[in-house]
Amino acid sequence: MNALRSWVHLLFMGVTVVPWALVAVALSPFLASQRLYWFCVAWVRLQIWAARWMLGIRNEVIGWENLPTDTRAPAILLAKHQSTWETFALPVLMPHPLAFVFKRELLYIPFFGWALGRLDMIHIDRSKRAQAFHKVVEQGRALLARGVWVIMFPEGTRVPRGAKGQYKTGGARLAVATGVPVIPIAVTSGRCWPRRAIVKRPGTVVFSIGRPIPSVGRDPDDLMREVETWIEAEMRRLDPEAYRDAAPPDAARSATAG
Template sequence: MIVVHALRSILHLLFMAVTIVPWALAVLIAAPFLNSHQIYWMCAGWLRLAVKGGELILGIRNHVIGFENLPVGSTAPAILLVKHQSTWETFCMPTLMPHPLAYVFKKELLYVPFFGWAMAKMDMIHIDRSKRAQAFNKVVQQGQRLLDQGTWVIMFPEGTRIARGHKGQYKSGGTRLAVATGAPVIPIAVTSAKCWPRKALIKRPGTVEFSIGKPIPSQGRDADELMREVEDWIEAEMRRLDPDAYRAKA
């Protein structure tokens, strides 16, 4: 069975590599004639293709609960703080959310051939991590502008992919942005490592759970206290969704 999983994983990787080149070139050619939302949904089209490929080739399915917790309205603001276990949720979130999303990411990703070049055409928040104070000021300025136009900001508070059953250090950048802009925080738990472990070549079929929590108001809150509330909800929900991963640590 491991050989079958390996072959399917390689096939999906090749599928993404082959399809990203013409899609990215199409984005680069079309970008001067499109507005930011049109560019976003064009790029999201490739993500849908990659996710559909994951469903058909890898046998990975998504199950989402809590859609009713998302803010309603074309310009209703939200900052999504998401558990990060693999690349899967990075691909899936734009395909699941009703609003355009703006990721906060390091600018080095813009130099990745084709994928990064297409990302550079999107209205997102890329930062220079070597300039921490300036980087956060940029996040607030651009974040406020994007939220005002109906784009939701998405961040992974642990900063990097975390192994199944583990918890990273939750950083308060997302809640600091929420407090600065007054946007509510939406915590989201994801069990992607059951199927797509971090840094793993071999993926396994199964169901990835996305659990969307209720909005947490940010106005008048302390950013660190707010992040602890987000962390507590996400980690408790992870234990509920994937108890086997945490049973050995109980």
């Protein structure tokens, strides 16, 4: 039954993205950037709603109080990345427009990528690391000044449930360059929507939002280690079953030893 429901939801996504993306592209010259953003988020919201009723996947958020309350306060979100689910859910859950940092290859996906390319996002060429980081800082600074929150996945790609990828310092370097605090987020999406899986499982995806970590005067490597330590410890608290046989993360062991 889960397989059938998963295929129906996948079909629903495919059928709805085509007209929505075409309308977004057609409207993009005439709509303000934020209005276009929320129009596209409405499609993602529809997919979250469909997943709730078709797949039995629900969201639970811990730590709402850790988000800035000032409507103009900038923030850089650094989140665990286990599946596509968090890329859908976070724009719906967050009260501010989000600018994702992603590889430019996503722009070539028919319909979805076309609409994505019309939004204020930061797409980079990973093969040109120096130029990519310069673009992240330049565009990130401008977006943060407009009240858009920048979101990055420090592990760079989706990791299996119970695993830890290599945390890259790009988000911390952006935070230090702009003086903007980072907000770590742990996500248990792998329980319900495993990486690269067609068949999804019903359940609750927990988003745990950590306290803002100041970046002014920090070393980017040290800042990212603090983010990594919090996220990985929180993942073990939220989903202990997945980490039962996993060794403690290196960063956590180092922090404990220190």
